[in-house]
Amino acid sequence: DAKTTQPNSMESNEEEPVHLPCNHSTISGTDYIHWYRQLPSQGPEYVIHGLTSNVNNRMASLAIAEDRKSSTLILHRATLRDAAVYYCILLLTGNQFYFGTGTSLTVIP
Amino acid sequence: DTGVSQNPRHKITKRGQNVTFRCDPISEHNRLYWYRQTLGQGPEFLTYFQNEAQLEKSRLLSDRFSAERPKGSFSTLEIQRTEQGDSAMYLCASSLEGGREQYFGPGTRLTVT
Numbered sequence: 001d002a003k004t005t006q007p008n009s010m011e012s013n014e015e016e017p018v019h020l021p022c023n024h025s026t027i028s029g030t031d032y033i034h035w036y037r038q039l040p041s042q043g044p045e046y047v048i049h050g051l052t053s054n055v056n057n058r059m060a061s062l063a064i065a066e067d068r069k070s071s072t073l074i075l076h077r078a079t080l081r082d083a084a085v086y087y088c089i090l091l092l093t094g095n096q097f098y099f100g101t102g103t104s105l106t107v108i109p
Numbered sequence: 110d111t112g113v114s115q116n117p118r119h120k121i122t123k124r125g126q127n128v129t130f131r132c133d134p135i136s137e138h139n140r141l142y143w144y145r146q147t148l149g150q151g152p153e154f155l156t157y158f159q160n161e162a163q164l165e166k167s168r169l170l171s172d173r174f175s176a177e178r179p180k181g182s183f184s185t186l187e188i189q190r191t192e193q194g195d196s197a198m199y200l201c202a203s204s205l206e207g208g209r210e211q212y213f214g215p216g217t218r219l220t221v222t
Binding site: 032034036041042043044045046049085087091096097098099100101102 | 113142144149150151152153154157165168200202209210211212213214215216
């Protein structure tokens, strides 16, 4: 399985930017990088995805290293509603997602 | 768009009993996925369907687990002869073919006593 490595937990102050790192050193040339988040007692929710170039959407930005062995999810202004477990995921062949254990983000008011 | 729904939301069963869970995907989505999530872990892929065809089932945890999607719409996941280790959250997701975004349901929490 293509593995991703993330810190177990991170904290951020409310309204400050958050940078969530992910290492995926075994990534292949065609693997997309996806980020999902899971709020307590809910199913995971799509955040963003990318292949090579940095990506922005209304929820977040995704910065992908030039060698694609790491990426960073950026929440520009953390809110209390952003407290969740964030998963960095590689999409394997056969549409299989490998989730890993994710980063639990705590937002401090 | 009513989203992905799963029933029941909670199931308590005795060891050795069979259980079946249902997933109703978003109506126009032809791909449907099943995952299992245990406490403190990320979701673990089990199987997926494109329309009624089950394209990947090698990750099903044992031969006690089976899934169907007979008409390419809703899907069922059955666990036979449940064991305490089967206690987990079972998540369903759907997507469009070629779509990169999977939409997850709220899950069915199974407790085996």
